[in-house]
Amino acid sequence: xxxxxxxxxxxxxxxxxxxxxxxxxxxxxxxxxxxxxxxxxxxxxxxxxxxxxxxxxxxxxxxxxxxxxxxxxxxxxxxxxxxxxxxxxxxxxxxxxxxxxxxxxxxxxxxxxxxxxxxxxxxxxxxxxxxxxxxxxxxxxxxxxxxxxxxxxxxxxxxxxxxxxxxxxxxxxxxxxxxxxxxxxxxxxxxxxxxxxxxxxxxxxxxxxxxxxxxxxxxxxxxxxxxxxxxxxxxxxxxxxxxxxxxxxxxxxxxxxxxxxxxxxxxxxxxxxxxxxxxxxxxxxxxxxxxxxxxxxxxxxxxxxxxxxxxxxxxxxxxx
Amino acid sequence: xxxxxxxxxxxxxxxxxxxxxxxxxxxxxxxxxxxxxxxxxxxxxxxxxxxxxxxxxxxxxxxxxxxxxxxxxxxxxxxxxxxxxxxxxxxxxxxxxxxxxxx
Numbered sequence: 001x002x003x004x005x006x007x008x009x010x011x012x013x014x015x016x017x018x019x020x021x022x023x024x025x026x027x028x029x030x031x032x033x034x035x036x037x038x039x040x041x042x043x044x045x046x047x048x049x050x051x052x053x054x055x056x057x058x059x060x061x062x063x064x065x066x067x068x069x070x071x072x073x074x075x076x077x078x079x080x081x082x083x084x085x086x087x088x089x090x091x092x093x094x095x096x097x098x099x100x101x102x103x104x105x106x107x108x109x110x111x112x113x114x115x116x117x118x119x120x121x122x123x124x125x126x127x128x129x130x131x132x133x134x135x136x137x138x139x140x141x142x143x144x145x146x147x148x149x150x151x152x153x154x155x156x157x158x159x160x161x162x163x164x165x166x167x168x169x170x171x172x173x174x175x176x177x178x179x180x181x182x183x184x185x186x187x188x189x190x191x192x193x194x195x196x197x198x199x200x201x202x203x204x205x206x207x208x209x210x211x212x213x214x215x216x217x218x219x220x221x222x223x224x225x226x227x228x229x230x231x232x233x234x235x236x237x238x239x240x241x242x243x244x245x246x247x248x249x250x251x252x253x254x255x256x257x258x259x260x261x262x263x264x265x266x267x268x269x270x271x272x273x274x275x276x277x278x279x280x281x282x283x284x285x286x287x288x289x290x291x292x293x294x295x296x297x298x299x300x301x302x303x304x305x306x307x308x309x310x311x312x313x314x315x316x317x318x319x320x
Numbered sequence: 321x322x323x324x325x326x327x328x329x330x331x332x333x334x335x336x337x338x339x340x341x342x343x344x345x346x347x348x349x350x351x352x353x354x355x356x357x358x359x360x361x362x363x364x365x366x367x368x369x370x371x372x373x374x375x376x377x378x379x380x381x382x383x384x385x386x387x388x389x390x391x392x393x394x395x396x397x398x399x400x401x402x403x404x405x406x407x408x409x410x411x412x413x414x415x416x417x418x419x420x421x422x423x
Contacts, residue, residue, distance in 0.1 A: 026393060035410050053392065135344045137384070154322050176322035180329045187377040192326040208330075208344060208380070222415050277332050 003072055006052035025053040130200030140209040142179060144216045148249050150181035182275030184224055187211045219248055224280025225273045231289040237261045245284060247272055263288045335374035344380060345387045358397045360386050360404060
């Protein structure tokens, strides 16, 4: 495990005031917000600064982190091989503030979880606190076919336990997740009782998995609709045709291309998108593919077409 | 060996109650009432008491994002509602651009 320098993640000194931490975080969060950032690694940077912010804006966590950084500096731990010393957090107590959701923790690093995950729980236990465990959040990426047809997938999560010396250690656990047919991107799958353990004998929280659908070779997803580019020949587009089209649920259907179809024409296959109360549609975007003029016969055919359509000027609207 | 647990997809037939939405965001039901008031999450029957409200996956997504904006930027829920609307509009437009192969 790597020791994380939260101060350099936010680009601030160790002497930075709370206000400076807040300002540095907000500035970087705007720079790396995945919706607006042009940086290629925006998502990872956003996670790092979120994690640093979570520790440094909390007085107790920051003090414990500073003390630990001092110990690490004195002990000269080689980078990339960090284990928190036993009792590193003695005398500090962590608790979640009223505005501190559990929402981000699942995305934070192993370093963060090993320091603060268990410590937060022990802090709660010391105060005789009784409450259901926090819900956890993570994402699951599945193939489009799995979203359409349903599937069973295994995910591996890191869970934390204390070893005999009271040091936090990681156990990986594997969960089997049933993905019902018809899930769509952004939908949540809830796994009952797989969140954080309860406090004072109360039940565990739940794990929420946000569904993401992996990019597909043929289909693009927009809300519940699917889009596919359908190449047709000039003859098919001009004269109309019946063409075969693969559908995402498997199999092939015949589609009528109307006469005089132009490039970019959208054909809709109703209800062939993602399932649901209002199922999405499958849209076929027509793209005219030109056969190459690489044989005498093909060249002749193009010449005949040119003669037959001599009065057709595709640049008419350009005034030339 | 994988542990199999009860899996539910949050949907129209299996929605979240107000208390479940609040718990998933590390908040209380009173906070969910505020989300409804500013329109960050949608309920069908405004006159029904909070214990009868039902929420979708989209509501959970909006609520989690609102929670982060509140916490990390100290914004009020009214401003969070506007930011979320703009953010989702940007994502929608980017998806349209991609669907037309423009980027």
